Amino acid sequence: MRDFSFKNATDIRFGKDHIDAELHDAVAQFGNNVLFIYGGHSIQKSGLYDRVKGLLNDLNVVELGGVEPNPKISSVRDGQKLAQDNNVDVILAVGGGSVIDAAKVISSAKFYNGDAWDLVVNANGADSYKLDEVPIVDILTLSATGTEMNHNAVISNPEINEKIGTRVPETPAISFLDPELTETVPARQTAAGSIDIMSHLTEQYFDRDDANDVSKGMIEGLMRTVIKWAPVAIKNPSNYDARANLMWSSTMALNGIVSVANVTGWTVHPLEHELSAYYDITHGIGLGILTPRWMKQVIEDETTLPLFARLARIVWHLTGDDDLTLAKQAIQKTYEWNASLGAEMTLPEVGISDDSKFDVMAKAGVEEGQLETAGYIKLTPADVVAIYQDSMTPEMF
Amino acid sequence: MRDFSFKNATDIRFGKDHIDAELHDAVAQFGNNVLFIYGGHSIQKSGLYDRVKGLLNDLNVVELGGVEPNPKISSVRDGQKLAQDNNVDVILAVGGGSVIDAAKVISSAKFYNGDAWDLVVNANGADSYKLDEVPIVDILTLSATGTEMNHNAVISNPEINEKIGTRVPETPAISFLDPELTETVPARQTAAGSIDIMSHLTEQYFDRDDANDVSKGMIEGLMRTVIKWAPVAIKNPSNYDARANLMWSSTMALNGIVSVANVTGWTVHPLEHELSAYYDITHGIGLGILTPRWMKQVIEDETTLPLFARLARIVWHLTGDDDLTLAKQAIQKTYEWNASLGAEMTLPEVGISDDSKFDVMAKAGVEEGQLETAGYIKLTPADVVAIYQDSMTPEMF
Structure with missing residues (x-):
């Protein structure tokens, strides 16, 4: 650590x-x-x-x-x-x-x-x-x-x-x-906020210091909390416990506690910032579209697979012996949870049906996030274009 | 919440x-x-x-x-x-x-x-x-x-x-x-300290505010961390990551973060304080002996069983559909983990082979912890005597 x-x-x-x-x-x-x-x-x-x-x-x-x-x-x-x-x-x-x-x-x-x-x-x-x-x-x-x-x-x-x-x-x-x-926050904003919280947790979870189980363990608990309570808040906006769990999770997710000792920077946020810079889309919705595609992109790196499998077992309660299968199921679960909150899950659904800016966005995103050096997994502009392209259609695996 | x-x-x-x-x-x-x-x-x-x-x-x-x-x-x-x-x-x-x-x-x-x-x-x-x-x-x-x-x-x-x-x-x-x-802390003190950390977490986990998933989720992560790293530190005292995870877990376990919104008091600490008051035993070792017996005592209360089953699934990675079976397995795992650290697991092993003071200790423990009113589960002096008696032999279920 x-x-x-x-x-x-x-x-x-x-x-x-x-x-x-x-x-x-x-x-x-x-x-x-x-x-x-x-x-x-x-x-x-x-x-x-x-x-x-x-x-x-x-x-x-x-x-x-x-x-x-x-x-x-x-x-x-x-x-x-x-x-x-x-x-x-x-x-x-x-x-x-x-x-x-x-x-x-x-x-x-x-x-x-x-x-x-x-x-x-x-x-x-x-x-x-x-x-x-x-x-x-x-x-x-x-x-x-x-x-x-x-x-x-x-x-x-x-x-x-x-x-x-x-x-x-x-x-x-x-x-x-x-x-x-x-309790008066509309369903769509509740969804976008909840996806934003999950993204903060995800960005901090996938860190290169793999010996820090304190942070990872707390993040897993916060993720399970958000996964459980966001759908409740959307279905029943005045459910106090749902609102309370989301509120305290969002504070705990980004007050510094769960990222002490972390060494690598965030990845999906810089990629989403580029979407927001060129198109008028909601930050949380953009993160929800990009996150599962980023996961797909980096899943088969041998250094990432054990952590994806851990996420699958501890956060998504999946069982099985094959890490790659578990990891893919966890990514699918992430996608489905975002979708279940009513969030759009492809770029065309939020008005981005043209891929002509992907090259320039990818280049800027890699630069902003220093993704070729400081990210959890090295991403080149070509990798990022692939993530944007993959976000054009709903197919995952 | x-x-x-x-x-x-x-x-x-x-x-x-x-x-x-x-x-x-x-x-x-x-x-x-x-x-x-x-x-x-x-x-x-x-x-x-x-x-x-x-x-x-x-x-x-x-x-x-x-x-x-x-x-x-x-x-x-x-x-x-x-x-x-x-x-x-x-x-x-x-x-x-x-x-x-x-x-x-x-x-x-x-x-x-x-x-x-x-x-x-x-x-x-x-x-x-x-x-x-x-x-x-x-x-x-x-x-x-x-x-x-x-x-x-x-x-x-x-x-x-x-x-x-x-x-x-x-x-x-x-x-x-x-x-x-x-890294120079001897194995026995490392064991007692680790059991103490686990006890702090357990005392705060079993709380009557069952809507607070933020605290419960973070506690589960801290428990998994201690369960994983304490045996490593005992086997290899100079394993830095083991010492680091234990150190940060012990701080996070009792800095107030994971007990915000809690409503009920602690149970096993007051019962252990009575042991320490009458006999010269190590605090953490006493907690390790009493905790699984307290769990056994309160497991079949219908309000406690779901949380024990949750502990079994999330912390001990047990699977199955029957909550009572899972709960018992989790308690057994708690016992075995304590024992695996080299801790004595019965009162006679720590020099308490005579039950003549149990009545007076039980009465004082109930009073100190207000266990008839403020505890997670109401305990009478007779219940506490049963916990002490159960701690005389190694049999669990």
Whole structure:
């Protein structure tokens, strides 16, 4: 097992009864000037907006609404100005991953006098780690990205067609995770979020440090949890236990715990980013299409087969003596589980029926993910084109 | 799933190459006055004592050596005086659970002017949570208790025959976990430590909140890890991966992550505490004897059987359709695994051949664990006597 360092000080308040009892003091302990960040109208429709405003009615609250699903640098710049103009002491982010991601960059940007995009790309001497930070309190409304307990943020800059993942110095100070708030998430978003969680787990499971059974064992448990509860949440959106298991799984999947000591980078995410860059498709759906095809592509490497067979036995409860057969069955199960959630399983179904961009996408994906050197299994652009091509039809084996 | 709060800010430095590179700054960031706490001569024999002293040679180091395996309040009082007399800024605890447990109470006791025992029992208005604390940096040399990343400390007061578990305000600030330091741990202690880890996992797995698949899934992965690697470490003490998997499992088993949302208390630990109170037996060995008998006692309750069958399938890889058969096989496997580590599996083998104290032990164990109300399965003193009696002979089913 490789050496690692791990620290994560986010204070999690999980469940139905924390927000009303604790939100005010959780925010006010940091000061009176609050920047309240949220996305579209869903928190107004659901009543969460009024609830939050009511709880903070003795504080000075300025608002940044309308943060986009893929948060834009323009929203971050707006937040930076609001934070500076109002000498904000604390940021309250209410929403899904996008809102919290934007809050994370604004948190450092308050203490930076240049363009906030510098912080995202670490340009012009801007390094958020050298700056002070406004503490973040958040209320999560969607189970998917894990941003509520990690250092990551993804910000888009449409002026220059860039979408960049950045790492901020501190995880959120306090995250309120109330599964009830996700009961109104539509089936399709629930499916995409669940597939996203499974993909995070898969990317971390297939790692070259094959001696780390602690991480692999915990990942297997989280996978079984998501496999079991996502269909329940889709069939019965107000099943609290389903929402709770998905919510806590999504946090645990990406708070760093299950990837300590990992050595190799992610593969399917860079390949999906290229799809999203050229076509307007949902991230989780794209991952669900690509993952089984990536698995097919790498399954017969002698170093991967034992781990695929382990996945088959422990996660999919398959039995048998032949590893290759088991591995193929596990991949088929992955495909069928994605499909059972109502997710499209081919590229043409999501509007990509033309393969003319595959070469350029493959090249860029290999470069982004350093897939020829840093990936779990080496992939060349030609390998990636094969994965995209294989995603054009539903046939698996 | 029940509501919960979770926060754990301990900074973990795991692996071979952290101590020499990072120990000095990890300690010195808190100040120049260091209280260095350790146990017996093993860190002198192994060279760790000299290594640590060398790394801290520009700091003012006062020492408290000789902390006992079950740390006594007299050692804590000695540490309190040293910390106060030398205005200590930081405590460096080097050793196993006992040394770190003592350090945790000394950490608050520096700021208390009465008897440190008051802090352990929360008497005389002493409440460590209301006091300041000296930060703790530790170097762990034994994988078992999980103290390196939790709030727990167990302190003995032989003058009044008490051994009390207490909860301190903060987890250690920084814990260095170097699996190499455990390669000299003898086979018997490795076995007892591994059985202790398995017991921590078992106590948290059998919980009444049956909707929490996140915790149960992660526990299953940790159990499989310990089951796999403990025999390897015993057979080949310097197998680094075995020591690393055991070390990280022991931390993850008791840092709070896998018991969030749990609702019921522990059962086998209170029953073992009574054995230890009356006889000089090793904690982990006592747990290993009692656990399969407790399982036998509660297996046929209709609420427990599905979880035992799940344990059988997921942790012990057993197959079959009859839950009771599977459950019994899982219990047998638990017994055989303990025995395979070289642990004694009956009370007479550890010197308890007389059942005359079982009644009084059972009554005290039920009271300590509130087993008639707060346990996973209600146990009366008569049930506990049956568990002790069943532990007199090797027969299981």
